[in-house]
Amino acid sequence: MSPIPGVDGPLVVLVGPPGAGKSTVAAALARLLGTEARDTDSDVEARAGRTVSEIFLYDGEPAFRDLEREAVATALAEHTGVLALGGGAPVDPATRELLQPQRVVFLDVGLAAAARRIGMDAPRPLLLDSPRATWTRLMDARRPVYTEVADLVVTTTEVDADAVAAQVVDHFDDLRARARATAEQGSST
Ligand SMILES: Nc1ncnc2c1ncn2[C@@H]1O[C@H](COP(=O)(O)OP(=O)(O)OP(=O)(O)O)[C@@H](O)[C@H]1O
Numbered sequence: 206m207s208p209i210p211g212v213d214g215p216l217v218v219l220v221g222p223p224g225a226g227k228s229t230v231a232a233a234l235a236r237l238l239g240t241e242a243r244d245t246d247s248d249v250e251a252r253a254g255r256t257v258s259e260i261f262l263y264d265g266e267p268a269f270r271d272l273e274r275e276a277v278a279t280a281l282a283e284h285t286g287v288l289a290l291g292g293g294a295p296v297d298p299a300t301r302e303l304l305q306p307q308r309v310v311f312l313d314v315g316l317a318a319a320a321r322r323i324g325m326d327a328p329r330p331l332l333l334d335s336p337r338a339t340w341t342r343l344m345d346a347r348r349p350v351y352t353e354v355a356d357l358v359v360t361t362t363e364v365d366a367d368a369v370a371a372q373v374v375d376h377f378d379d380l381r382a383r384a385r386a387t388a389e390q391g392s393s394t
């Protein structure tokens with residue numbers, strides 16, 4: 206799936222499992238491209254006035270998914286920078302439809318690196334019970350979905366976030382040009 210010329214929206218949308226580095230790489234990419242990063246988990250929290258964990262705990266996962274679907278639709282309509290989605294967002298069919306014309310990058314990662322990064326005891330509501338087994342089960346179920354929506358897959362295991370961002374930029378002509386222009390602007394000020 207290629208981005209359709211003329212379709213508005215973010216320069217890049219990042220998908221992938223918890224610990225893939227979506228939020229971190231979004232910030233690194235935004236720096237390279239001279240734009241802003243946005244994260245739908247943060248948007249949901251700001252809108253609900255609660256953390257993701259609190260929403261799961263008090264309202265349940267279906268309520269979170271409804272808020273997430275709205276947050277993704279709003280961010281795709283409003284944001285022109287880099288957008289990181291929540292790990293489960295592309296599982297929703299309506300969200301997948303919205304992603305079709307977008308430029309989507311799947312950040313892939315193995316269990317060991319993901320576990321190291323998120324320390325599997327962090328407050329991630331879906332990973333409270335048997336975090337490693339649950340992460341693996343989710344990833345097995347979601348891999349086809351992440352792959353289906355993606356224009357590019359970048360493996361982030363053993364690659365630091367700045368290098369992941371550089372790989373994304375290098376893959377797309379317009380992003381390479383934009384990053385060059387951003388760097389030139391930075392060195393001339
Ligand atoms: N490529 C990387 N190499 C090493 N550590 C990384 C890398 N990317 C991110 N990290 C670290 O891993 C942790 C998790 O990263 P991040 O929050 O960006 O992941 P995420 O995909 O957004 O996860 P979630 O789905 O839970 O929001 C952070 O502490 C971050 O500094």
Ligand SMILES: O=C(O)C1=C[C@@H](O)[C@@H](O)[C@H](O)C1
Nearest residue numbers: 223246257291292293329330
């Ligand atoms: O993988 C998931 O389903 C989730 C990932 C996080 O980004 C949050 O959106 C929430 O914890 C659910």
Ligand SMILES: [Mg+2]
Nearest residue numbers: 227228246289
């Ligand atoms: Mg994140």
